[in-house]
Amino acid sequence: MLRHPDGSSFRFDPGALCLELLPTGGPGPLAYLEALYEPADLVRWAEESRLPDGLGPGGGPGSGPGSALVVSAGEVADARVLRDALWRLVEGRAEGAPPGPDDLVTLNDAAAHPPLVARLTAGGDREWAPGGTGAGLLSTVARDAVELFTGAFAHRIRACGADGCRLLFVDTSRPGRRRWCSMERCGNRHKVRAHRARLTAADE
Template sequence: MTERATETPEPGMVLRTPRGRLFRFDPGALCLELLLTSDPGGLPWTYETLREPADLVRWAAESRLPDGLPLVVGDEELERARVLRGALWRMTRARARGEELAPADTQVVNEAAAAPPLVAAVTPSGERVWAPAATGSALLSTVARDAVELFTGPNAHRVRECEAVECALHFVDTSRPGRRRWCAMGRCGNRHKVRAHRARTALPGDGAGRAEGEA
């Protein structure tokens, strides 16, 4: 579902819709990037990309983490990644809707965050590298700690869900006015603009035009 964004320095990950259309989406946080590996909401474009440990390694390389992570992941850590992902999805949806976070979900995040995280190091030439022996547990700890920062920090009230009814994507609204509505203008934003335009230009009594504008 995800493809590495290497052609441009723009932030975000390149996603592919069920019809094969590519679009760039930046959820604004590492922990929300993990949600892009599946659709726990059960909407029509449901998918699962974490099928084996190598998939979690691949996701880490595609994420906003710096390159060059020598990661080793086991089957148990992969299952824990799925559990953490589910907890994060429910917490994200609750925060976006102004609801309380479920204790069972925050416990999952807290337990993952309690493990040692990924460690960065500096070389004699001044380059930033990852310390060796990085594990899946360390990766999940780093993701969970990012979630703690998000849900308790200044952007906690800016966690949003895309307003398109057929979309399950969530993001941190970092825009200055705080009025971001869509996951990406190249996807749901443009579709909304097209529908709104058709609704405005529909002839009086054109029921089909009105229906599409209301979709």
């Protein structure tokens, strides 16, 4: 569920882990969406993200309840820098623009750190190895972005088709005709506007 500052919430699946980070804020006019202020905010985002099976048992300063992820204040600042670079890179890709060199450096530097490590338990389950850090989380996100930009769906990175909505997603559907961030929000609003326009045209 994506929570908007106006109090509304709706289901939004951007299709990739790296794209899930974008709605936590952004550069310029997107700063009003800022949701990453302290370590617990980044831990909470990770726990609610598409990372499978949560982040396992853990705790300690800068961690969430039951989380194996420990984040420092500096890593929260790094998360905001990476997120803002991703905004520009993803919007540029959606518009067919070349990536900015500084944003590429930010992405590749984040990806160069060791990522979060998954492991197999004796019971046959998957869990995150303890000792996960904010840098490891950001590396995992950055590597996901590299895979997205170079993968089979890179040409399907799109912005929502609604006026005034800047949400970005990758269309992984088989037909490849996704237009909206969410049918529940922008898709439904478009249908309502189109219906009203048809009624107005019929009355003229």
